[in-house]
Amino acid sequence: xxxxxxLNTFGRELGALxxxxxxxxxxxYLAIVSLKPMSEIFADPVGFPDQLAFANYAxxxxxxxxxxxxxxxxxxxxxxxxxxxxxxxxxxxxxxVIARNGRRMGTLLFFFFVIGIIxxxxxxxxxxxxxxxxxxxxxxxxxxxxxxxxxxxPMSVFLYSGFVRTLPADYxxxxxVDGASRGRIFLKVIFPLLAPVTGxxxxxxxxxxxxxxxxxxxxxxxSPAQTLPVAVYGFxxxxxxxxxxxFAAVFVSVVPxxxxxxxxxxxxxxxxxxxxx
Amino acid sequence: MSTIQFDGVGKRYGNGAYAVRxxxxxxxxxxxxxxxxPSGCGKSxxxxxxxxxxxxxxxxxxIGGKVVNGLSARDRDVAMVxxxxxxxxxxxxxENIAFPLASRGASKDExxxxxxxxxxTLGLTEYLDRRPKALSGGQRQRVAMxxxxxxxxxxxxxxEPLSNLDAKLRNQMRAEIIGLQKQQGVTTLYVxxxxxxxxxxxxxxxILRGGLLQQVGTPRELYEQPTNxxxxxxxxxxxxxxxxxxxxxxxxxxxLLTDGAVLRLDPGAPLPAALRAESGHRIVVGIRPEHLSFxxxxxxxxAAEMRMIEELPPEKLVHMTIGADTPMTGGGQPVDADxxxxxxxxxxxxxxxxxxxxxxxTAVPDGPGVALHLDPRRLHFFRASDGAALR
Numbered sequence: 001x002x003x004x005x006x007l008n009t010f011g012r013e014l015g016a017l018x019x020x021x022x023x024x025x026x027x028x029y030l031a032i033v034s035l036k037p038m039s040e041i042f043a044d045p046v047g048f049p050d051q052l053a054f055a056n057y058a059x060x061x062x063x064x065x066x067x068x069x070x071x072x073x074x075x076x077x078x079x080x081x082x083x084x085x086x087x088x089x090x091x092x093x094x095x096x097v098i099a100r101n102g103r104r105m106g107t108l109l110f111f112f113f114v115i116g117i118i119x120x121x122x123x124x125x126x127x128x129x130x131x132x133x134x135x136x137x138x139x140x141x142x143x144x145x146x147x148x149x150x151x152x153x154p155m156s157v158f159l160y161s162g163f164v165r166t167l168p169a170d171y172x173x174x175x176x177v178d179g180a181s182r183g184r185i186f187l188k189v190i191f192p193l194l195a196p197v198t199g200x201x202x203x204x205x206x207x208x209x210x211x212x213x214x215x216x217x218x219x220x221x222x223s224p225a226q227t228l229p230v231a232v233y234g235f236x237x238x239x240x241x242x243x244x245x246x247f248a249a250v251f252v253s254v255v256p257x258x259x260x261x262x263x264x265x266x267x268x269x270x271x272x273x274x275x276x277x
Numbered sequence: 278m279s280t281i282q283f284d285g286v287g288k289r290y291g292n293g294a295y296a297v298r299x300x301x302x303x304x305x306x307x308x309x310x311x312x313x314x315p316s317g318c319g320k321s322x323x324x325x326x327x328x329x330x331x332x333x334x335x336x337x338x339x340i341g342g343k344v345v346n347g348l349s350a351r352d353r354d355v356a357m358v359x360x361x362x363x364x365x366x367x368x369x370x371x372e373n374i375a376f377p378l379a380s381r382g383a384s385k386d387e388x389x390x391x392x393x394x395x396x397x398t399l400g401l402t403e404y405l406d407r408r409p410k411a412l413s414g415g416q417r418q419r420v421a422m423x424x425x426x427x428x429x430x431x432x433x434x435x436x437e438p439l440s441n442l443d444a445k446l447r448n449q450m451r452a453e454i455i456g457l458q459k460q461q462g463v464t465t466l467y468v469x470x471x472x473x474x475x476x477x478x479x480x481x482x483x484i485l486r487g488g489l490l491q492q493v494g495t496p497r498e499l500y501e502q503p504t505n506x507x508x509x510x511x512x513x514x515x516x517x518x519x520x521x522x523x524x525x526x527x528x529x530x531x532x533l534l535t536d537g538a539v540l541r542l543d544p545g546a547p548l549p550a551a552l553r554a555e556s557g558h559r560i561v562v563g564i565r566p567e568h569l570s571f572x573x574x575x576x577x578x579x580a581a582e583m584r585m586i587e588e589l590p591p592e593k594l595v596h597m598t599i600g601a602d603t604p605m606t607g608g609g610q611p612v613d614a615d616x617x618x619x620x621x622x623x624x625x626x627x628x629x630x631x632x633x634x635x636x637x638x639t640a641v642p643d644g645p646g647v648a649l650h651l652d653p654r655r656l657h658f659f660r661a662s663d664g665a666a667l668r
Contacts, residue, residue, distance in 0.1 A: 170363035178377035192367040
């Protein structure tokens with residue numbers, strides 16, 4: 001009886017492996033192009049390069065507009081981590097107040113934030129740019145952190161408040177009777193219980209900010225604070241694009257995300273699937 | 278002095294409904310007071326008002342002589358054990374127990390010392406590094422107790438802390454809580470819906486129904502001298518036997534008239550003064566199951582029909598019915614009908630159920646028809662209109 005089930009498993013795993021290979025095709029293409037000399041890119045786009053041009057990486061690393069790829073990566077990290085921390089802090093605290101407030105006030109505040117999710121932020125780019133330039137928040141990381149905090153907090157409030165509503169009030173009441181202040185109750189009791197949704201918010205915000213191009217191009221291009229997407233775009237000129245350098249830069253920019261995922265794989269999956277136990 | 282005084286305390290909601298109304302009684306220093314009643318009677322609300330988790334809308338609540346109506350929960354110096362324990366799931370047992378001390382700014386040394394002492398008292402020392410989810414129900418209950426007693430509060434509040442445990446563990450924890458309370462000597466307010474728990478644990482018991490206080494007294498007082506029909510029926514298991522009868526004072530002595538049957542009471546039996554004034558009226562008669570016996574052959578008794586016998590060594594419960602109305606089915610003036618619903622009593626017109634509690638070896642007469650002897654000194658009488666005890 002074991003033989004068919006083992007065969008079955010083998011077949012299933014083979015299928016899964018084939019599917020996984022399909023996902024690897026873009027990475028193969030990315031790696032191949034990043035190692036080709038400029039002349040070979042259009043002549044044989046998918047074939048293996050005759051000569052491995054590792055110099056592409058060195059050149060891509062030097063970056064554009066005086067900002068090295070390493071510096072751009074650091075800028076991206078600062079903006080991403082700053083935004084994630086700010087959104088988690090603002091979102092969780094606001095959602096706690098909304099979820100635990102009186103029904104009318106709580107609903108009103110909740111809808112205020114939901115409107116923030118619905119409105120397309122592209123509409124407000126021009127006035128935002130003008131205001132942010134006046135207060136010195138264009139061309140630096142802080143400006144982007146402020147901007148992303150504003151853009152992403154509504155979604156995090158939406159996620160957090162749904163979760164806070166499912167938390168029994170007993171924990172807070174027990175902490176209150178135990179003599180804890182409101183702030184301590186939030187920090188020591190409520191916030192740790194929100195860990196699953198905090199994981200979701202962190203990944204969601206992190207992905208959006210790390211990958212976003214539009215806002216970063218508008219608010220950072222040409223400045224020393226430019227981030228990875230803007231730096232990569234620097235290789236695309238008005239008349240020609242150096243695709244091998246673009247691909248090399250993209251390959252480098254994928255590394256931190258991949259490393260983070262490999263390190264935090266267990267926690268991330270737990271965060272997405274877990275609840276309070 | 279950690280007394281708790283309820284002085285006309287009430288909780289009224291926005292829609293005008295009362296959860297608790299005009300609650301007045303005092304819990305003495307070091308006393309174990311149990312508040313008991315059916316679900317929705319306001320007992321948990323009373324406890325939450327004491328804790329400061331529910332605003333008091335009427336009256337005054339004093340803890341240690343000080344009015345605390347306006348004080349928040351964290352400033353009342355009370356400790357509470359919740360029904361589901363409310364242990365912080367992300368903290369270890371040690372951190373859970375330490376939380377109240379840390380919240381009040383105790384030093385690390387003091388926290389370590391007191392947590393160790395509390396763990397020692399409750400037998401939790403080897404579990405200090407575990408998370409609550411890795412503990413059994415009884416251990417969680419102990420952690421909740423530890424969190425309550427670690428900082429020597431003025432009063433303990435307990436909200437049905439044993440209701441999530443199985444029967445065996447419940448008995449064990451009941452004894453442990455009684456022992457701890459005695460050892461610590463802290464004024465305790467304990468809420469439960471289980472009258473057995475109330476009777477065994479409390480120095481005194483307060484019975485609530487529909488937000489109103491029915492009676493406060495020692496377990497024995499409540500059992501032997503209930504002030505009304507509700508207390509009489511609520512306290513005791515099996516409950517007091519209750520049936521309607523017309524009371525008559527005749528020349529030959531007092532009589533109780535049920536449906537077609539007359540029960541003559543001993544002319545010399547001491548009857549409450551208030552009962553004499555009810556002559557000619559229908560009243561409710563009550564008798565505890567252990568005070569019912571079979572009439573010796575040849576002597577008059579109340580005719581009853583045998584239903585079944587439950588053997589529960591060392592005793593047996595004999596279920597019978599008599600030709601009388603229950604307090605619920607009497608017609609005319611209905612006795613405050615809700616309480617029978619509260620108590621889950623069954624109504625069947627003209628057939629009142631009776632239960633006799635007898636020793637397992639007591640002989641039971643044959644046949645469906647038996648005659649019962651009712652000792653008049655053991656009878657309880659209640660006014661039919663409002664259920665008040667006739668004394």
